[in-house]
Amino acid sequence: MATIATTGNKGKGIRSDCQVTLELRQSGGIEIRLTSKVKVMYGESILTLCNHMFRFYNIGHALLELDDTGALEPVIAARLEAAIRKLTGSTLEFLPEMLPQNSYHTEKDRDRFSRLYLPGNSPSLMINAGIHKPNGIILDLEDAVAVSKKEEARFLVRNALRSIDFYGAERMVRINQVPAGLEDLDYIVPHNVNLILVPKCESAGQIAQVNQRIEAIKAEKGISGNIWLMPIIESALGVLKAHEIATSANVVAMAIGLEDYTADLGTRRTNEGTESFFARSMVVNACKAAGIQAIDSVFSDIADMEALKQTVLRSKALGFDGMGCIHPRQIRVIHDNFAPDDAEIEKAKKIVNAFIEATDKGLGVVSLGTKMIDPPVVKRAQHTINLAISMGMLQADWRNEFMAV
Numbered sequence: 001m002a003t004i005a006t007t008g009n010k011g012k013g014i015r016s017d018c019q020v021t022l023e024l025r026q027s028g029g030i031e032i033r034l035t036s037k038v039k040v041m042y043g044e045s046i047l048t049l050c051n052h053m054f055r056f057y058n059i060g061h062a063l064l065e066l067d068d069t070g071a072l073e074p075v076i077a078a079r080l081e082a083a084i085r086k087l088t089g090s091t092l093e094f095l096p097e098m099l100p101q102n103s104y105h106t107e108k109d110r111d112r113f114s115r116l117y118l119p120g121n122s123p124s125l126m127i128n129a130g131i132h133k134p135n136g137i138i139l140d141l142e143d144a145v146a147v148s149k150k151e152e153a154r155f156l157v158r159n160a161l162r163s164i165d166f167y168g169a170e171r172m173v174r175i176n177q178v179p180a181g182l183e184d185l186d187y188i189v190p191h192n193v194n195l196i197l198v199p200k201c202e203s204a205g206q207i208a209q210v211n212q213r214i215e216a217i218k219a220e221k222g223i224s225g226n227i228w229l230m231p232i233i234e235s236a237l238g239v240l241k242a243h244e245i246a247t248s249a250n251v252v253a254m255a256i257g258l259e260d261y262t263a264d265l266g267t268r269r270t271n272e273g274t275e276s277f278f279a280r281s282m283v284v285n286a287c288k289a290a291g292i293q294a295i296d297s298v299f300s301d302i303a304d305m306e307a308l309k310q311t312v313l314r315s316k317a318l319g320f321d322g323m324g325c326i327h328p329r330q331i332r333v334i335h336d337n338f339a340p341d342d343a344e345i346e347k348a349k350k351i352v353n354a355f356i357e358a359t360d361k362g363l364g365v366v367s368l369g370t371k372m373i374d375p376p377v378v379k380r381a382q383h384t385i386n387l388a389i390s391m392g393m394l395q396a397d398w399r400n401e402f403m404a405v
Helices: 039-056 073-088 147-163 180-191 204-221 236-240 242-246 258-265 274-290 305-318 329-338 342-360 375-390 398-404
Strands: 004-008 018-024 030-036 062-068 114-119 136-140 170-174 195-198 228-233 253-256 293-296 322-325
Touching (some): 039 062, 039 073, 114 170, 114 329, 136 147, 147 180, 180 195, 195 204, 204 228, 204 242, 236 242, 236 274, 242 253, 242 274, 253 274, 258 274, 305 322, 305 329, 342 375, 342 398
Parallel strands (some): 030 062, 114 136, 136 170, 170 195, 228 253, 293 322
Antiparallel strands (some): 004 018
């Protein structure tokens, strides 16, 4: 059995993290060698935390070298726990307190214009992500984490779910591809994850496996509340199976990942999206048929805001309800351009007003001018009104002003 383990990160450009090198010994007690730029202010509390964890895991003899670059205590704890459990095989969890403000659940049809991807092994990017006000924050355990770091990233993501303020954003985690990703669920389901992204999904059977594992964990831990799923379609086979995936239990949205999809086709991704038009249309149609949200891929050029805007407008025109982002500066552009424009709001106001008037008169048929209005059109118009109100684009008492005109 190994007696030395190293976890975490250090080096140029690394912030708010630490590297832990732990050696278990047969004698000599606990020795901690701490290097930290905040040692004067926080050295004692760091040492107290480490000694507390050694007692928790019943370790009496060890050498710990801790190279700190300003990591918060939950980050240090995650790094040290990963090393301890790797060496001892312990399954005990050393959990930070759950922030009271992280106890919320989310609705099936909440707005998901934007979801911000954050690497699951980079704590510096997690700490203040919520202040940028994305609709969702994704802690990514899949492509953004090196294979050699995936195990320790689970501890960091778990602690982030408990101890980092998400400021009301939907708390999301992208697991690894099924079946490997099933093991990730043990680290996130008990800690109030709101939504789980299932990458490279190619069948409803994969979603069934995820649901089964979630339900087993919820039963074991006595957890209530919904945990939603967002499969990501990233292959030609996934596109062809889109509808069966979209209609699976607990799926509230389905995304498309165009980098992997175009690689699967053997073609190059372009801003115009000609090469992915069929796939994106298939995903949108599958989602609409299933009554869930369609979420477009990320836009990878974080410097070109005009190209992002045009991509969002094309995405919205196809029927997508949101898209991913890889940098906070993309959030405002995505929100502004997925939001209903003035013409959409005015049309929605007329439709909803006509529906209300028809209902008040006891009419079974709703019409606007010479056109009949079907229930799905009214529902979409009401959604546009609700969206405009929630985004501050329309007053809640809009009808009073509308009737006065």
